[in-house]
Amino acid sequence: MGIPAMNSSPCLSVTLMMLIMLEMLIVVCTVKPTEAITANVNCNKVNNYFIPCIGYLINRSTRVRPSIACCRSVKSLNAASRGLVRVGVCECLKINARRIGGLNQRNAATLPGKCGVRINLRVSPTTNCRRA
Numbered sequence: 001m002g003i004p005a006m007n008s009s010p011c012l013s014v015t016l017m018m019l020i021m022l023e024m025l026i027v028v029c030t031v032k033p034t035e036a037i038t039a040n041v042n043c044n045k046v047n048n049y050f051i052p053c054i055g056y057l058i059n060r061s062t063r064v065r066p067s068i069a070c071c072r073s074v075k076s077l078n079a080a081s082r083g084l085v086r087v088g089v090c091e092c093l094k095i096n097a098r099r100i101g102g103l104n105q106r107n108a109a110t111l112p113g114k115c116g117v118r119i120n121l122r123v124s125p126t127t128n129c130r131r132a
């Protein structure tokens with residue numbers, strides 16, 4: 001019970017040290033790295049960029065195309081999202097996507113492509129934001 005006495009074998013001490021370090025590493029790694037970054041991005045502002053896209057996003061048909069106004073908005077969001085902001089914007093998109101009732105996931109996933117925006121700026125709850 002407890003930490004072995006210091007007169008135990010040096011190998012045991014090393015093992016113990018490694019276990020403690022591993023534990024610290026696990027604690028560091030399980031803290032969501034995007035939380036602090038997301039706090040720098042106003043999710044309501046991000047949401048506003050998608051107002052012109054709502055008709056497209058909730059349309060049941062996957063053949064519908066986003067409006068010119070929608071694509072213009074997506075492009076300006078893309079242009080405004082560089083570096084760490086991008087990860088925060090991505091997290092906002094995930095939060096916002098869960099709030100859109102009747103979101104057509106497939107339309108959400110194809111939105112950047114249909115607007116000619118190459119990066120992974122998808123309005124999907126399953127997006128991995130570290131790859132944004």
Ligand SMILES: *[C@@H]1O[C@H](CO)[C@@H](O)[C@H](O)[C@H]1NC(C)=O
Nearest residue numbers: 055058059060061063064065
């Ligand atoms: C879905 O898109 C089609 C094609 O643009 C349109 O005719 C239809 O009204 C839309 N449906 C809804 C529910 O907005």
